[in-house]
Structures are given as structure tokens and as C-alpha cells.
Amino acid sequence: xxxxxxxxxxxxxxxxxxxxxxxxxxxxxxxxxxxxxxxxxxxxxxxxxxxxxxxxxxxxxxxxxxxxxxxxxxxxxxxxxxxxxxxxxxxxxxxxxxxxxxxxxxxxxxxxxxxxxxxxxxxxxxxxxxxxxxxxxxxxxxxxxxxxxxxxxxxxxxxxxxxxxxxxxxxxxxxxxx
Amino acid sequence: xxxxxxxxxxxxxxxxxxxxxxxxxxxxxxxxxxxxxxxxxxxxxxxxxxxxxxxxxxxxxxxxxxxxxxxxxxxxxxxxxxxxxxxxxxxxxxxxxxxxxxxxxxxxxxxxxxxxxxxxxxxxxxxxxxxxxxxxxxxxxxxxxxxxxxxxxxxxxxxxxxxxxxxxxxxxxxxxxxxxxxxxxxxxxxxxxxxxxxxxxxxxxxxx
Numbered sequence: 001x002x003x004x005x006x007x008x009x010x011x012x013x014x015x016x017x018x019x020x021x022x023x024x025x026x027x028x029x030x031x032x033x034x035x036x037x038x039x040x041x042x043x044x045x046x047x048x049x050x051x052x053x054x055x056x057x058x059x060x061x062x063x064x065x066x067x068x069x070x071x072x073x074x075x076x077x078x079x080x081x082x083x084x085x086x087x088x089x090x091x092x093x094x095x096x097x098x099x100x101x102x103x104x105x106x107x108x109x110x111x112x113x114x115x116x117x118x119x120x121x122x123x124x125x126x127x128x129x130x131x132x133x134x135x136x137x138x139x140x141x142x143x144x145x146x147x148x149x150x151x152x153x154x155x156x157x158x159x160x161x162x163x164x165x166x167x168x169x170x171x172x173x174x175x176x177x178x
Numbered sequence: 179x180x181x182x183x184x185x186x187x188x189x190x191x192x193x194x195x196x197x198x199x200x201x202x203x204x205x206x207x208x209x210x211x212x213x214x215x216x217x218x219x220x221x222x223x224x225x226x227x228x229x230x231x232x233x234x235x236x237x238x239x240x241x242x243x244x245x246x247x248x249x250x251x252x253x254x255x256x257x258x259x260x261x262x263x264x265x266x267x268x269x270x271x272x273x274x275x276x277x278x279x280x281x282x283x284x285x286x287x288x289x290x291x292x293x294x295x296x297x298x299x300x301x302x303x304x305x306x307x308x309x310x311x312x313x314x315x316x317x318x319x320x321x322x323x324x325x326x327x328x329x330x331x332x333x334x335x336x337x338x339x340x341x342x343x344x345x346x347x348x349x350x351x352x353x354x355x356x357x358x359x360x361x362x363x364x365x366x367x368x369x370x371x372x373x374x375x376x377x378x379x380x381x382x383x384x385x386x
Contacts, residue, residue, distance in 0.1 A: 014369040018343050020350055045376040046369075052379070053329075053344050056322040062229040063243065070247050071218060074254050078212060 007036060013043045017050055203263045210257050217257075221250055224267070227346060228274050234341050235278045237330065245281055249274045271348075271356045275338075282334075328378045336371035343368045 008016075008029055015021055016029045033040050205223075208216035228249060233242035252273050260269055329337060335357075342353045343364075354364045 010373070011365055011369045014372055015350075015365060017372075018350070018368065020365075045380070046372040049372045049375045049379070050344055052321075052325050052375075053340070056325050057234055057341075057345055059226070059230055060233065062225050062246065066229075066243055066247060067218075067221065067225070070221065070250055071214065073247070073251060074217065075214060077251075077254070078214070 006032070007039050008032065010042050010046075013039065014046055017043075017046055199264055202266050206257065206260065206263045206266055209254075210260075217254060220253075224270060225250070228270065231271070231341065231346050232274055232278055234345060235338065236281060237326075241281060241285070245274070245277045249277050252277070265355065268352055268355045271342075271346075275356065324382060325375075325379065328375055328382075331378075332371055332374060336367050336374065339364055339367040340371040 012021070013029065016026055019026075021029065033043055202220075205216045205220050209220055225246065229242060229246045232245045232249070233239065236242055236245065249270075253270060256273075260266065329340075332340070339353060339357070342348050342356065343350065348356070350361055350364045350368075354361045357364065
């Protein structure tokens with residue numbers, strides 16, 4: 001039977017083999033194939049190709065060794081791409097530290113704490129000494145800024161003291177009044 | 179005569195292997211953050227398909243293993259650039275395809291021609307009794323070899339499209355996204371591949 005105008009295109013038959021058509025379209029084609037020899041011939045020929053493919057190229061499981069090898073490589077890639085400082089990050093340090101027994105870890109923490117405490121106290125004392133030195137230096141500077149003749153050691157003693165005044169003397173108005 | 183248009187599934191269908199777009203999204207997100215466990219899940223889910231696709235394209239187990247490993251290595255390193263997780267499978271196939279073509283450029287394997295292997299089969303057919311089972315089995319094996327030779331003699335785009343549509347069970351739409359070609363071009367290539375194979379196998383079988 002020669003192909004007629006109602007015959008679907010061969011590409012359409014190919015789509016039907018792959019299940020690409022809608023349900024209605026597939027049903028129409030199946031009904032057509034039931035009575036059209038020409039289309040049936042083409043369809044069977046293409047279907048046979050499909051069957052040969054499925055028969056002679058079956059699915060194969062990939063080898064298990066591939067998985068281990070790949071995950072090992074990727075794990076190595078992860079190590080290589082980490083920034084250098086990430087090896088010293090808290091989580092990685094903690095995970096390295098956790099291999100030691102609990103007693104050793106407690107002793108280590110206590111020692112670190114004591115050392116830290118001693119260091120803090122030392123730093124505090126040192127800072128205080130520096131502050132004291134600064135205060136003394138400041139006082140000396142104030143004394144030299146005030147040029148005093150016949151003064152007692154107390155620069156704030158204005159009774160009977162003649163002050164060599166400079167413009168920055170805050171007591172100037174009081175002395176003028178006297 | 180079987181008239182159904184539904185494909186036979188060549189892949190083992192297990193419930194655990196059914197794709198869920200939400201699950202893929204979640205796995206890809208975790209894998210992007212460096213979760214090796216999530217990446218292992220992705221690998222387990224897709225390695226079968228990718229390995230079989232690559233093997234069917236290159237024809238060598240060793241090459242298929244190497245290319246599959248390279249593919250997944252590239253998937254891991256480039257996952258951070260993937261924006262649309264819904265097209266993950268297409269993206270995966272694209273990478274695999276690029277690796278296959280890279281391998282082809284390196285090795286330049288000449289496909290076995292039909293003429294070279296046809297004499298072997300004809301000799302078998304002439305000399306052996308064709309009624310018994312061992313001979314039929316031999317014929318089946320030889321037919322398989324001939325069929326593979328015919329498949330390898332196809333232009334690469336026809337062979338690739340046919341494999342993706344038939345053996346990998348991808349829709350034409352997915353194939354067009356992977357290959358970067360139009361839907362009509364994919365339909366035409368699948369059809370032409372079938373016609374060429376049918377014609378060559380018909381000629382071969384009638385010449386026996």
C-alpha cells in the first residue's frame with residue numbers, strides 16, 4: 001500500500017518511537033499503523049534499530065574503584081585549595097588538639113590560663129609604671145613653664161612670691177589687682 | 179507487532195534513583211559549600227548515566243573510566259559557577275560531552291568500517307550450520323559487532339543524538355539544551371541516524 005496524504009511524516013514516526021508525542025497523537029499514529037503497510041514498514045525498520053541498540057549496548061555498572069579514586073582526588077583538591085591560614089583556624093586547631101587525652105588537655109588549658117594571667121598582670125604593672133613616669137614628667141614640665149624667682153618648691157604659692165608671668169598664667173588677673 | 183511508542187528503559191530504575199528537583203537543589207547547594215558527602219551522593223546518582231554515555235561514545239572501557247573521572251572532577255571544581263540548579267543534568271552532560279570531544283581530538287580513533295568486518299561474517303555464514311544454537315549465538319554476536327561498526331560509521335552528531343535519545347532516555351528538549359541546537363534539528367538527526375542504520379543493516383543482511 002503506497003503512502004497516502006493521511007500518512008504521518010517519517011520524522012513523526014521516529015518521534016513516536018521515542019515517546020515524544022502527546023497521548024492523542026500517539027494513539028492516532030498507532031491507529032494509522034494498524035492499516036497502513038507503507039508506514040508500518042518504515043516504522044518497523046526504525047524500531048528494529050532501536051531494539052538493536054538496546055540489545056547490543058546494554059547498561060553497564062561503572063567500576064567501584066572509580067568512586068574511591070575520584071573522592072580521594074577531590075579530597076586532595078579540597079586540601080590544596082584551602083587558604084594557608086585555614087590550617088591554623090580554630091576549628092582545625094581544635095580538631096588537631098582533640099587527639100590528646102582529656103587529662104593532658106585540661107593540664108594544657110590550665111597552664112595556658114596561668115601563663116595568660118601572669119602575662120596580663122605583668123603588662124598591667126608595666127603600664128602603670130609608664131603612666132607614673134609620664135605624670136612625673138608632666139609635673140616637671142609645668143614647673144619649668146612657670147619661671148619663678150625666689151619661689152618655694154610649691155609653684156602654686158602666690159603669697160609673697162613674685163611671679164615671672166607669662167601670657168599663659170591663669171592667675172595673672174589676681175596679681176594685677178594686688 | 180509492537181506498535182507502542184514508549185521506549186524501553188535501558189537504565190535500572192530504582193526508587194532511590196528517581197530524580198527529585200528539590201533533592202538535586204539541596205545536594206548541589208551543599209556540594210557547592212564543599213560538602214564531600216553531598217558530592218558523593220550526586221556522583222552515585224549520576225555516574226551510571228554519564229559512564230554509559232561516555233562508553234557508548236568512545237567505545238573503550240579504560241577511556242570511559244578516565245573521561246568519567248575527569249568529568250566529575252570538573253563538575254566539582256566548577257559547581258560554584260552553576261546558577262540554575264534545575265538544569266544540572268544538562269550541564270553535567272555538557273561537561274561529559276566536552277571531555278569526550280577532547281579525548282577524540284587526542285586519540286583520533288578511526289571507526290571500524292563495514293567493509294573490513296563483513297568478510298568475517300560471510301565466511302562464518304558459509305562454513306557453519308545455521309540451525310544449531312551455538313551458531314545462532316555466534317551470529318548474534320557477529321550481528322552485534324556489525325551493528326556497532328555501523329553505528330561508529332555514522333557522523334558524530336547523528337550517533338550522539340541517537341544515543342542520547344535512545345539509550346540515555348533524554349527528551350528531545352533536554353538534548354537540544356545539551357547540544358545547543360534547535361528541537362527540529364535534534365528530531366531530524368535522530369530520524370536520519372535511524373534511517374542510515376536501517377539501510378546499512380538491510381544491505382548487509384540481504385548480501386549474506
